[in-house]
Every structure is written in C-alpha cells, then in structure tokens.
Amino acid sequence: MGVAAMAASLLFLLLLPLAPALVSSTPYAMMAKEARPVIKQSAKAYMEQKVQVQQGIASRSGQQVATDSSGALVFDLSIGTSPQKLSVVMDITTELVWAQCDACSSCIRLTPPDTPTFLPNNSRSFAVVGCASQTCQRMIPGEHGCTHDDDPCGYPNDFDGWNTSGVLATDTFTFGTTPVPGVLFGCSGDIMVQDLAGASGVAGFSRGPLSLVSQLNISSFTYFIAPHGDAASKSFVSWTWGGAADHQFAAGQMRTGGRRSSTPLLAAKKNQLHPDLYYVNLTGLQVDGQLLTAIPPGFFDVRPTGSGGVFLSSTLPVTYLEEAAYNVLRPELVRRIQSQGVAPVTTGDDVNNLCFLTRDFSGAKIPGLALVFDGADATMELKVENFFFAVADGQLTCLTILPSIGGSILGSLLQAGRTMTYDIHGGQLTFQTAAAGAPSPGLWPMIMATLLVWVLCPENRL
Structure with missing residues (x-):
C-alpha cells in the first residue's frame, strides 16, 4: 500500500467515532467493515486525559523533519555525550520530553523491535x-513511586497522556551546534504505544514545566504542516530560545508568503484547569463569507468553571467543535452542497459522519469555511482539504470536523498549509499561508504515514 493510500485508510478510521452497525443494503457502509471503534471521546475527556493515542509512523531514515496527511510532525533530537540522534513527535498539548531507553528483559514494550533506542x-x-531531589518532588509530586531517597524518580504511565512509564533523567541535548546540559527528560522503559516505529519518543511543547518550551525558555516556535498531496511543500519546525542570548534551531527551511494574521494566546491564568494548553479566542464561523449568526457571541469562550474554550493540537488530525456549534455548521454545509444535487451517503449508524461520494463531491462547488478569531482581521480562511478528506480508497470524502462536549480542539489537518507561530513571550498566535522551502542540505524527502487512534474500549484507556 502506498503512503497516500495508507494515510487515507488510517484517517478513515478516525472518521468513524462509533463501531458502525453495518447495513447490508448500503455498500458504502461495508467500507468500514474492518474499522475498530475509535474517537468516541469528547473534548472534555481529551482535556482531562490529554491524549489517548496509539500512534503508528511508517519507517523513515535520515530525516530531520517529516509530516503526512494526518499532520503529526516528527523531527530529530540529539541526546547525550556523544550525541545520539533520535526522532520525536512534536506535541504541543503535552509537556514531557521522553525517549525509548535501553531495552530491558522486564519491560513491556509494544513498539517494534527495530525502534531506535537511547x-x-x-x-x-x-x-x-x-x-x-527537589526536582523529583516538584516536577512529579506524589506520582514518582519512591520508597527510598536513593530510588530513581519514576513517572507513571498516566502522567502525561502517552501511556509510557520510566525514570526522570538529565542529559545534554544538542540543538544544531549548541549543546545544552542538564535537560530533563523521560527515559521510558514500558511503552504501551503501538507502532511508534520511526519515532523514538515525544517532545512536549506545552507550557508545562517539563516541556522544551519551559526548560529552554523558548520565546517563540513555528511549525508548518505540509498539505496532503502537495509534493512541493516540506514541513518544518523551528524555535528561538535562550532568553537574552537567543539561539535558533530549525529542522527544515521556511519560505513565507501570503496573508498574515494574529490573535492573542489566552493567558495561562485564564485557563485554570489547563494552563499548559494553547487557547485562542474563536469568535465565530463563516461559510462563504457569511457569519453563522445562530452561534451566539461568546459561545467559544472559556467558562468560569474552566470548561469551554478552544485550544490547538499538533497531533490530533481531526477538529472538534462544541456540539451546538457543530449542529449549526453541519446542516449549513449539507444544504449548500446538496443544493447542487450531491447528497450525503451513509457510512454507518453514527449521524456525525458526514461523507459524500468522491466522484460527486469533486464536481461540486464546496462552500468556503473560515474561522474568525479575536484580533484585527484575524480570519483563517480554510481550503477544502483542511476540512474534507478522501477516504476508503478515495471513494468517499468526509468532513474532518466532529462534535464535542466541554470544549473545542483545532486539529492538525485544519492547520495544514500555513505557518503557525506561537509567540510565547508576546502572547500571540500568528498564522500565515505559506509554502515550506526546499529542504536544507542533509534533509531527506518526506516519507511518513501516521495513525492517531483514540481507543473507545475502557480497558484500553490510560
């Protein structure tokens, strides 16, 4: 199976929130026959448990940065003296930086045997x-599993959402040519994440104290997720760090252009339940330039209880909108598409699946969709591929926006095709339509397919 076909089939799983009750009279439902139950999780559950993920990344070699149609960004970190190069997934919703460490006979490890190991x-x-150490007591309070003072400081498999456990350690990380001693990271032994394959761990970029953002005093970071099917674009990750004596690190090379807009990153104190996440103020949705007035002003605000609000994810492909807003957006899209004689098809018994036959969908004029944020002219105009995706061997095209309860999440597919810059010190998110430049010397072509699966079954939850 080719990379594109693999990515499409994997995303199809993501678009089936319920185990489908297959209807024998509906041939399109049969395309989902092998699909397992996935993504029956609300945004509230996501925020409470962070990430419930089984992630598979196709094997890759020599790359410093890569992405695919599902949007996970993978880049190389150099750890240790002498440096060992290991690839990691960039996750802006978690804080722990961790890598698969030296194999042990008693470790429970679901990653393939050939996964690179620190x-x-x-x-x-x-x-x-x-x-x-004060570091252990401060960073992992009450969860470190210590019996004696000289025991290693451990972290449990539910600490940061990636279902991995190990010991907290420090080592020298090298970014470009700059070594940074004493970086805290997780040396993971038990890894209950299936098929991490080409990646050896995760780099947490949230605002939490263990993240690279906090440890390096990163003032701003930028990423670009290459759009699906755009062979000319290459993904990249870069950041500025070090405080007064700023340093630069980049994997890939940016080429900017197009419209640039900014919106405030909500101050951490406004998100008392989840101060480590990157919240923005979404004020409304537009379809074909018309504001959906059925969504009342302030609907997406963070509520006094801490629920609600809108934050971004670099690892979750699909987007979740609060159910009431989704219930306004979906029928508006259906009405405009169906007016051209293109009707939705049934893919199972979940009414939240909105799919069309690709052969009919491709000939229709798809309504434009835009997100309106707080700020002067801060509107993110989306391309069709940001919110619709061809699945089931290309026979169906499905909406990649799903309903949630308790908050909204802007997924990576929605962000693809534009640079996303998080100005931590300035408190701004800037997004700009752009193309990534040709990879810098030493970078290899992008060859990766990613699966992000949230497991429904209670026994598989973190």
Whole structure:
C-alpha cells in the first residue's frame, strides 16, 4: 500500500467515532467493515486525559523533519555525550520530553523491535534524577513511586497522556551546534504505544514545566504542516530560545508568503484547569463569507468553571467543535452542497459522519469555511482539504470536523498549509499561508504515514 493510500485508510478510521452497525443494503457502509471503534471521546475527556493515542509512523531514515496527511510532525533530537540522534513527535498539548531507553528483559514494550533506542551507558553526561531531589518532588509530586531517597524518580504511565512509564533523567541535548546540559527528560522503559516505529519518543511543547518550551525558555516556535498531496511543500519546525542570548534551531527551511494574521494566546491564568494548553479566542464561523449568526457571541469562550474554550493540537488530525456549534455548521454545509444535487451517503449508524461520494463531491462547488478569531482581521480562511478528506480508497470524502462536549480542539489537518507561530513571550498566535522551502542540505524527502487512534474500549484507556 502506498503512503497516500495508507494515510487515507488510517484517517478513515478516525472518521468513524462509533463501531458502525453495518447495513447490508448500503455498500458504502461495508467500507468500514474492518474499522475498530475509535474517537468516541469528547473534548472534555481529551482535556482531562490529554491524549489517548496509539500512534503508528511508517519507517523513515535520515530525516530531520517529516509530516503526512494526518499532520503529526516528527523531527530529530540529539541526546547525550556523544550525541545520539533520535526522532520525536512534536506535541504541543503535552509537556514531557521522553525517549525509548535501553531495552530491558522486564519491560513491556509494544513498539517494534527495530525502534531506535537511547543508550544511557553510551552517554557520559546521563544522570538519573533521584527521589530525594527537589526536582523529583516538584516536577512529579506524589506520582514518582519512591520508597527510598536513593530510588530513581519514576513517572507513571498516566502522567502525561502517552501511556509510557520510566525514570526522570538529565542529559545534554544538542540543538544544531549548541549543546545544552542538564535537560530533563523521560527515559521510558514500558511503552504501551503501538507502532511508534520511526519515532523514538515525544517532545512536549506545552507550557508545562517539563516541556522544551519551559526548560529552554523558548520565546517563540513555528511549525508548518505540509498539505496532503502537495509534493512541493516540506514541513518544518523551528524555535528561538535562550532568553537574552537567543539561539535558533530549525529542522527544515521556511519560505513565507501570503496573508498574515494574529490573535492573542489566552493567558495561562485564564485557563485554570489547563494552563499548559494553547487557547485562542474563536469568535465565530463563516461559510462563504457569511457569519453563522445562530452561534451566539461568546459561545467559544472559556467558562468560569474552566470548561469551554478552544485550544490547538499538533497531533490530533481531526477538529472538534462544541456540539451546538457543530449542529449549526453541519446542516449549513449539507444544504449548500446538496443544493447542487450531491447528497450525503451513509457510512454507518453514527449521524456525525458526514461523507459524500468522491466522484460527486469533486464536481461540486464546496462552500468556503473560515474561522474568525479575536484580533484585527484575524480570519483563517480554510481550503477544502483542511476540512474534507478522501477516504476508503478515495471513494468517499468526509468532513474532518466532529462534535464535542466541554470544549473545542483545532486539529492538525485544519492547520495544514500555513505557518503557525506561537509567540510565547508576546502572547500571540500568528498564522500565515505559506509554502515550506526546499529542504536544507542533509534533509531527506518526506516519507511518513501516521495513525492517531483514540481507543473507545475502557480497558484500553490510560
């Protein structure tokens, strides 16, 4: 199976929130026959449990940054003295930086045997954080599993949402040519994440104290998720860090252009339940330039209880909108598309699946969709591929926006095709339509397919 076909089939799983009750008279429902139950999770559950993920990344070699139609960004980190190069997934909703560490006979590990592994014994600067240290007590309060002061400081598999456990350690990380000693990271032994394959771990970019953003004092970071099917665009990740003596790190090369807009990143204190996430103030939705007035002003605000609000994810492909807003948007899209004689098809018994036959959909004029944010002219105009995706071997095209309860999440497909810059110190999110430049010397072509699956079954939850 080719990369594009693999990515499409994987995303099809993401668009089936319920195990479909297959209807024998509906041939399109049969396309979902092998689909397992996925993504029956509300935004509230996501915010409470962060990420319930099984992630598969097709094997890759020599790349410093990669992405695919599902949108996960993968880049290389150099850890240790002498440096060991390991690829990690960039996750802006988690804080822990962790890597698969030296295999042990008692470890429970679902990753393939050939997943690159960090070897602590090969690093002269590796040090385990002890239970008696203030770092352990401060960073992992009450969850470190310590019995004696000289025990290693452990983190449990539900600590940061990636279903991995291990010990907290420090080592020298090298960014470009700049070594940074004493970076805290997780040395993971038990890894209950299936098929991490080409990636060896995760780089947390949230506002939490363990994240790279906090540890390096990153003032701003930028990423570009290459649009699906755009072979000319390459993904990249870059950031500025170090405070007064700023340093630059980049994987890939940016080429900017197009319309540039900014909206405030909500101050962490406004999100008392989730101060580590990147919230923005979404004020409304437009379809073909018309504001959907059935969504009242302030609908997407963070509520006094901490629920509601809108935050961004770099690992979740689909977008979740609060159910009441989704119930305004969906029929408006259906009405405008159906007026051209293109009717939705049934893919199962879940009314939230909105799919069309691709052969009919491709000939229709698809209404424009835009997100309106707080700020002067801060409107994000989306392309069709940002919110519709061809699945089931290309036979169906489905809406990649789903309903949620308790909050909204802007997924990576929605962000694809524009640079996303998070100015941490300035408190601004800037998005700009752009194309990534040709990869810098030493970068390899992008070859990756990603599966992000939220498991429905209670026994599989974190």
